[in-house]
Amino acid sequence: MLQLQVIRDNREEITKALNKRKIDADSLLNNVLQLDEKRRDTQTKLDATLAESNKLSKEIGGLFKSGKAAEATILKEKTGALKEESKQLGDDLNSIAEELQNLLYQIPNVPHDSVPTGTSEDDNEEIFKEGTIPVLDSDALPHWELAKKYDIIDFELGVKIAGAGFPVYKGKGARLQRALISYFLDKNTAAGYTEIQVPHLVNEASGYGTGQLPDKEGQMYHITADDLYLIPTAEVPVTNIFRDVIANKDEFPICYTGYTPCFRREAGSYGAHVRGLNRLHQFDKVEIVRVEHPENSYAALDGMVEHVKDILRELNLPYRVLRLCSGDLGFTAALTYDFEVFSTAQDRWLEISSVSNFEAYQANRLKLRFKDENGKSQLAHTLNGSALALPRVLAGILENCQTANGIKIPEVLVPYCGFDTID
Structure with a gap:
């Protein structure tokens, strides 16, 4: 605000x-x-x-x-x-x-000067690309077919239990999910983020604090009897730790990471672009959140971008970084970088992370302040990013790492999951 x-x-x-x-x-x-x-x-x-x-x-x-x-x-x-x-x-x-x-x-955040003018995702600016896109056999399969072939994700069973968009992970699929979560958390904590576990439900004040309410009310699952909301991302409960807080500037940067399931009432769209893991109502994500002195927030944003790059390099996935244009920029963000991994079997880019600086916008809603050198209260800056969202990372691994003998697991994940191939 x-x-x-x-x-x-x-x-x-x-x-x-x-x-x-x-x-x-x-x-x-x-x-x-x-x-x-x-x-x-x-x-x-x-x-x-x-x-x-x-x-x-x-x-x-x-x-x-x-x-x-x-x-x-x-x-x-x-x-x-x-x-x-x-x-x-x-x-x-x-x-x-x-x-x-x-x-x-009703007033969104003011875009940073570097945000390109545009009306849709087509106007986003590619600023970085890395990794080699593998050449797959002509009979290569998309991840939803691979999931069925190797019996690692059951989409139909998820429909039976809950509905479309709620997959069931099985066997090596479940273990790979757990491996990714542990790996992401270990990478984040090694980079100085304190791991934290938070509630998966938040109250209305928390939704307003980070800007999900009233802007994204239709995308959130609302438990009306208790007036609570299922979280769309760990950003909401983690950032709200600092609601009505006067932070100690000597503790900056304050860095947290947390794993949570995320719940989103995605609009009912159809087609290959939302098949399988491409769009879900429930998915797992590891988040990083920072509270920064205003003078350091953009240097911190650059550091977060480099951190996510390092994770994707270790996973050996081809990816690119986009600077979002004004028409695709989130309501509360001043500047956002999106990460996309290339899905070779689908022949398209899949978003796997957004890293954003909200400047003082969330802090003003949260009443998150610190005392400056003169003892005057100032608004802090908040930042957050996905490090990483699991579904499309998993889709990228399944599709890009498929071979005639099965799916080869990225080397960095083998110690976490205990196997090097899904076959």
């Missing part, structure tokens, strides 16, 4: 930057500033009314002590009217503040 003072001081620059997102920012910001002016005027009137009421109350006490009951009674009638007025002003102030908050929730 953008800060009101920042909007007041930089309206023209913010309007120009948000226009990259194809948003009528001028009208939206104008409504916010008008409502903020109304809020401040109402607060001034309320403060003046309360001050006058307090002043009269003191005078009433003095008049009663002096035996001037009649004059005191007249003033009591005035204080009664002032109390009614202050109550109405307080109600008005709360209503205005709520309306203002809802308006601020």
Whole structure:
């Protein structure tokens, strides 16, 4: 959420930057500033009314002590009217503040200067590519066929138990899943991230804190009886650890990693691009989250990108990195890099990670601050990234590593899963 003072001081620059997102920012910001002016005027009137009421109350006490009951009674009638007025002003102030908050929730983050202008994923900018795309035999299979051939993932059984998008991993498929999770966590902790286990359900305040609410409410599974939400990513519970926190700047960077299942009510689309593991309602992911001093957040983002690159190099998967354009940039992000692995059997790129800097946007919602050198409260910066999301990594391994004799497991994973081939 953008800060009101920042909007007041930089309206023209913010309007120009948000226009990259194809948003009528001028009208939206104008409504916010008008409502903020109304809020401040109402607060001034309320403060003046309360001050006058307090002043009269003191005078009433003095008049009663002096035996001037009649004059005191007249003033009591005035204080009664002032109390009614202050109550109405307080109600008005709360209503205005709520309306203002809802308006601020509608404003996305300001894109970083480096974000290219565009309308869709077709306008994303490829900034890096690495790895050799293997040449497969003509009879190479996509991962959903390989899963059936080697009996390692049962999509039909998942449909029976829950519905489409909830696969059942079996035998070496389940062990490979567990191996990937352990490997990712070990890589992250070796890089300085503290491993943490968090709830898989969050309350509404947590959803608002990281920006899933109200923007992505339709994509989240809502348990209405308890007013809780199944998490779409570990980013939500991990980042909300810092809600209403004043961090110690000497502890920056604060780095966490965690494994969780993720739950998303993906829209009902069909075709090969969503078959198998390409799009799921439940999937596993290992996340990295950082809380940074604002001066270091973009250096930290570059470091996160290099960290994910290193993981993919060790997995020996061909991948590329995209800088997302304004039309594909997430609501809360200032800058995002997407990682995609090439699926040789499907002949297309599959997204496996997003690494983002939210600058102070989430921190303002979370009220996550730190004290600067002068003792003044400042908003921290938050970042997060997938390291990594499992389904499409697994799809890439199955498809790119298939041979006539089975699927060869990347060498780095063999100690974790205890086998080197699925056959």
